[in-house]
Amino acid sequence: MTKAIRIHETGGPEVLSWEEIEVGDPGQGQVRLRQSACGLNYIDVYGRSGMYPVGDLPAVIGMEASGVVEAVGGGVDGLVTGDRVAYPMTLGSYAEARLIDADKVIKIPHAISDETAAAMMLKGLTAHYLLFRTYPVKAGDSILVYAAAGGVGLILCQWANQLGANVIGCVGSEEKAQLARDHGCHHTILYRDEDIPSRVREITAGVGVAAAYDSIGKATFEKSLDSLRPFGVLATYGNASGPVDPFSPQILAGKGSLYVTRPTLATHISTRELLEEGAQRLFSAVESGQVRISINQTLPLADCAEAHRQLEARETTGSTVLKI
Ligand SMILES: NC(=O)c1ccc[n+]([C@@H]2O[C@H](COP(=O)([O-])OP(=O)(O)OC[C@H]3O[C@@H](n4cnc5c(N)ncnc54)[C@H](OP(=O)(O)O)[C@@H]3O)[C@@H](O)[C@H]2O)c1
Known part of the structure; x- marks a missing residue:
């Protein structure tokens, strides 16, 4: 049994519903992840409220998570069962398990925990492209x-x-x-x-x-x-x-x-090369201590309506992690 946060209509935090979903086996080029933590991002509010499209409803929303590869589909190189991975900007993250294209995920270095990875991929890669590509800071x-x-x-x-x-x-x-x-x-x-x-x-x-x-x-x-x-x-x-x-x-x-x-992160990770370049720089900045990831709110994924409320009310600081 797999549970996820889905929306059946767009609206306020009350449309976020914790319910059972079917996940299935990975297809060509996909992996199935058993997830451990999701990152909360403001883009999740835009998806929930209808400002940004989330595809057909009902839909699992959420854009970022970390977890372990538990099944590998055909044609996937470089990932095996048991690998710890994380990803940014891929709709459908608010779930205990999910299918995802293998080229969207990045292996997490040993020194970085699952919670930290879930708290940093989307936000950190955004900071990376803004500071190194959009206006390269001197x-x-x-x-x-x-x-x-x-x-x-x-x-x-x-x-x-x-x-x-x-x-x-x-x-x-x-x-x-x-x-x-x-x-x-x-x-x-x-x-x-x-x-x-x-x-x-x-x-x-x-x-x-x-x-x-x-x-x-x-x-x-x-x-x-x-x-x-x-x-x-x-x-x-x-x-x-x-x-x-x-x-x-x-x-x-x-x-x-x-x-x-x-700008949008979507363009800045639109090729594997761009994604890997950003991720390696981000991991180095975090591993070297140049950038600390502050997880200042942690809630169960099932309670993500409360997390959305806090984010929109400007009550949060740093990153919020939704634990599975
Ligand atoms: N384009 C991209 O690629 C990209 C990628 C990631 C994130 N983003 C954007 O980056 C922003 C930050 O995302 P985040 O997830 O890290 O969120 P966040 O900054 O942790 O939370 C939003 C913050 O915005 C401020 N704010 C100002 N006016 C607000 C209002 N009317 N309603 C709510 N908050 C208001 C509040 O801080 P104060 O109380 O200090 O004002 C609030 O805490 C979001 O706008 C998000 O859409 C864009």
Whole structure:
């Protein structure tokens, strides 16, 4: 008997239902995983609420987990029964067991636990592409990180600090500000009360930041543009406050020949080469201690409605793991 969290309709956390599912045997190119932990990600809220498509209903949602290979289908190289693996960004993770294409999973190094792997793959690979590909951060750059005490945020702050950046973090409370500072953030802005562009100008001696990594979306888009230096890059990579409204590219000229991009991890792991490059860099950063993965909430997978409620209410910090 296998249980999973499914939705039969989109909506609030109450649509998340713990029920029995059939898993079956792996087909060509697939493996079956016996999972031990799922990562909770904001994208799970978008899928549950209907903002992002999740395919035919009922559907098992969730995008990230770790576990053990328990059956291997035909044509799979490099994976055997008993391998510990994890994966990001593959719908259907909120389950005790699942089938998955073998090329989506990555073996977990010995030094990294299943819980840590589930807490870091999607968020860590996102931090990786933002800092190394979207705007490659250089020592001495000032950068702006939103939700700096959140799951992606705490990883971004630590990694950017290690790269030599001057890290400015936007946070929703004093407690979150302290946490962000403990994870490499040099300056914090309490953005519920303080004006972001003026504080950024104050901190950067009037220059502005080289890059703004904005996961808030609608509520902060213009503030991010107004915080950039000339030729600065806005990576608007999330919608916690709703999707950004349509805008004219002309405004980018007036504000200093700016760049705006709307990246997604899906593109950044769309080939095996891209996925492995990101995963190896992430594992090295974690194994060397450059990046610590903070699991600040752990709940049983069956209680994930409560985990969704906490995430949307801005009550969580760092990563949340749903234990199986
Ligand atoms: N494009 C991609 O490839 C990609 C990949 C992964 C994640 N993301 C995005 O990155 C963001 C962070 O994801 P995460 O899973 O690590 O979540 P998270 O940052 O741990 O949680 C969301 C945080 O956003 C802040 N927030 C600001 N306004 C909010 C609002 N109206 N409603 C809810 N939260 C609000 C809150 O922090 P404060 O209280 O400090 O404001 C909250 O704790 C999400 O927007 C997600 O969609 C994008």
